[in-house]
Amino acid sequence: MNFERYNNDIILYQEDFDLDETLDCGQAFRWTKISEKTYCGYFLGNYLEIVQESDRFILRNTSEESMRNIWIKYFDLDTDYGILKQRFSQDKTLEQACRFAGGIRLLRQDPWECLCSFIISQNNNIPRIKGIISRLCSKYDQFPTAQMLSNENEETLQYLRSGFRAKYIVDAAAKISSGIIGFDHISELSYDEAKKKLMLIKGVGPKVADCVLLYGMYRTEAYPVDVWIKRVLENFYPDGMPECTKGYEGIAQQYLFHYIRNNRDILLK
DNA sequence: TTCCAGGCGTATC
DNA sequence: GATACGCATGGA
Numbered sequence: 001m002n003f004e005r006y007n008n009d010i011i012l013y014q015e016d017f018d019l020d021e022t023l024d025c026g027q028a029f030r031w032t033k034i035s036e037k038t039y040c041g042y043f044l045g046n047y048l049e050i051v052q053e054s055d056r057f058i059l060r061n062t063s064e065e066s067m068r069n070i071w072i073k074y075f076d077l078d079t080d081y082g083i084l085k086q087r088f089s090q091d092k093t094l095e096q097a098c099r100f101a102g103g104i105r106l107l108r109q110d111p112w113e114c115l116c117s118f119i120i121s122q123n124n125n126i127p128r129i130k131g132i133i134s135r136l137c138s139k140y141d142q143f144p145t146a147q148m149l150s151n152e153n154e155e156t157l158q159y160l161r162s163g164f165r166a167k168y169i170v171d172a173a174a175k176i177s178s179g180i181i182g183f184d185h186i187s188e189l190s191y192d193e194a195k196k197k198l199m200l201i202k203g204v205g206p207k208v209a210d211c212v213l214l215y216g217m218y219r220t221e222a223y224p225v226d227v228w229i230k231r232v233l234e235n236f237y238p239d240g241m242p243e244c245t246k247g248y249e250g251i252a253q254q255y256l257f258h259y260i261r262n263n264r265d266i267l268l269k
Numbered sequence: 270t271t272c273c274a275g276g277c278g279t280a281t282c
Numbered sequence: 283g284a285t286a287c288g289c290a291t292g293g294a
């Protein structure tokens with residue numbers, strides 16, 4: 001890890017990292033681009049302003065302590081994405097995907113926020129997902145905990161304009177805040193069992209469960225299959241994800257998702 | 270106007 | 283277990 005303190009900032013030197021590709025690729029919905037090189041956003045209650053100048057990053061008003069305790073883990077900086085990309089590149093399509101956007105990293109997010117966010121994401125588009133989550137956070141002045149949301153119901157959530165998803169948010173808040181379903185417990189389960197457990201929540205199917213496991217619980221073998229990945233599988237991997245992604249299918253999926261969304265013409269069907 | 274968006278619940282077979 | 287359909291909302 002190559003970083004240093006400079007006045008109140010942290011200067012980070014990091015390869016295989018691009019803010020546009022990582023913060024605006026549909027895995028997180030609370031980062032905002034505030035200038036050509038700068039994003040601001042939150043992980044839990046921690047605010048960050050981060051600037052990119054090629055391989056040099058400035059984390060504004062950040063201490064070495066919060067760098068070590070929060071942001072290294074959040075941005076998955078202890079993982080060598082160069083090695084991962086090299087491994088993935090044994091496959092031709094993945095090789096192109098990694099070359100197209102080599103700065104994608106997996107964000108290690110909060111499981112509860114992921115659960116809510118990806119419940120909201122179903123049959124929805126990214127700008128509107130961001131809008132709903134933004135209204136949710138404005139009301140509570142932060143991303144509300146399951147406990148906070150357990151006081152809401154379908155009617156009181158009307159202001160979100162989240163449509164049929166409101167009742168799913170209510171059920172998720174109830175099951176998580178009551179402890180009927182616990183992330184600590186789920187993290188000890190096998191992939192299949194963990195997924196099954198999450199799917200007990202209304203509005204959580206295979207895709208949303210995989211999103212929670214991958215983005216919120218760092219289960220890198222989980223790869224969410226949405227309409228785009230479905231098209232990739234049909235076109236290139238009829239027998240499933242290639243062998244070279246084993247154990248890291250979720251990270252490979254990140255490259256593929258971004259690649260296919262921006263290169264729709266390579267699809268034959 | 271119609272279609273579609275990082276899917277899922279329900280009904281039906 | 284597979285398949286068809288409706289679903290809130292809003293932008294294109």
